[in-house]
Amino acid sequence: MTTNRFCVFCGSPPEKKNREHILPQWLLELTGDPKRVVNFGTNFKNGNAIRFDWSNFCVPACESCNTEFSDLEARAKAHVLKLVAREALSSIEYSDFMDWLDKVRVGIWIAYHFIQGNPTNIDPSFHIKTRICQKDRMVAIYPIAGDGVGLNAFGVESLVFHSQPSCFALRINDILILNMSSDYLFSARCGFPFPKSRYTTLDGDNPNLMHLNDFQITRRIKHPLLRKTIAKPSIHLYQPIIRRSSDDSFQSGYLGDYSRFDSYLAQHTMPPYPTGKGVLYFQHQDRVDPIFDIDQPIEFEDIKHSESKPMHELVKQVYEFQNYIYEKDEFRAQNKELLTSHMERKKALIRWNKHFISHYSRMSNV
Numbered sequence: 001m002t003t004n005r006f007c008v009f010c011g012s013p014p015e016k017k018n019r020e021h022i023l024p025q026w027l028l029e030l031t032g033d034p035k036r037v038v039n040f041g042t043n044f045k046n047g048n049a050i051r052f053d054w055s056n057f058c059v060p061a062c063e064s065c066n067t068e069f070s071d072l073e074a075r076a077k078a079h080v081l082k083l084v085a086r087e088a089l090s091s092i093e094y095s096d097f098m099d100w101l102d103k104v105r106v107g108i109w110i111a112y113h114f115i116q117g118n119p120t121n122i123d124p125s126f127h128i129k130t131r132i133c134q135k136d137r138m139v140a141i142y143p144i145a146g147d148g149v150g151l152n153a154f155g156v157e158s159l160v161f162h163s164q165p166s167c168f169a170l171r172i173n174d175i176l177i178l179n180m181s182s183d184y185l186f187s188a189r190c191g192f193p194f195p196k197s198r199y200t201t202l203d204g205d206n207p208n209l210m211h212l213n214d215f216q217i218t219r220r221i222k223h224p225l226l227r228k229t230i231a232k233p234s235i236h237l238y239q240p241i242i243r244r245s246s247d248d249s250f251q252s253g254y255l256g257d258y259s260r261f262d263s264y265l266a267q268h269t270m271p272p273y274p275t276g277k278g279v280l281y282f283q284h285q286d287r288v289d290p291i292f293d294i295d296q297p298i299e300f301e302d303i304k305h306s307e308s309k310p311m312h313e314l315v316k317q318v319y320e321f322q323n324y325i326y327e328k329d330e331f332r333a334q335n336k337e338l339l340t341s342h343m344e345r346k347k348a349l350i351r352w353n354k355h356f357i358s359h360y361s362r363m364s365n366v
């Protein structure tokens, strides 16, 4: 990896430079020979295939940042060991596990900018520290037919993912973990505050700023939390997240919450109030259950044969959800040419993902 300009965690020039393994050593050991060589897609600058071993999948980091995240890494290892054994995690452990998925997803996003030659010309506007636990997030876990050990990251090579690290999947041995996180992906349907108006300006005083206006709250849960079909997983959890705000009109200190104390939000967020972190909502086939007891173990649910999908169908969903999330984003610009070229690029990236989707649709197995 060539660039050493910033730390993957904080975005500053790394002090006491260190290397962060985006996919940690313990995970490489759990899933095979840590020195194995894998294909990392194409470098868009020179068209060459990128191949190197997982253990060299590193990005620069400060020593202090690295240390700060070592506890999360240790807990994540314990969580993953339980998950591959299909054991229950508690609600609070799943929330912690989703912090780790945020870390890995954003870390891979930053790493791919380096290794693929930054094809979409993005200057990362956030890094791991400013992105963990900041937006609605979900996790779906699928048991897969026993192929033995292996580690794959799906969706991370797509150009939509380059534009926004919204959705990816990790196969760890016999489970596939689908993870999504994006602004207001399901807050409204969890009964949480949401903006009626949301758009990103491409130019003006604050280019690439997302404008959020006219916040509302229904305090009612709507089934299903995502209005897009998803194959039934064994674990299916959603966590709405409210961001901190320094705007005085939000009296609780959280974006979109005008009240000093909202009993619905107090009941539906992790203690102690106010944390802005929703409790987990389990999406069942026929209903949504918020889980109020943060220590409650969440067991793997059985998947009937008729509900079970082959691996390629599960992986295909990653690209479908990337498009679903990307298509919802509204962009505005004063400069019409800028807006036109942005919209053309957006369409091209979505089309590119549709190629992946049809590729996976034609497959009989991955």
Ligand SMILES: [Zn+2]
Pocket: 007, 008, 009, 010, 011, 012, 014, 015, 061, 062, 065
């Ligand atoms: Zn740092």
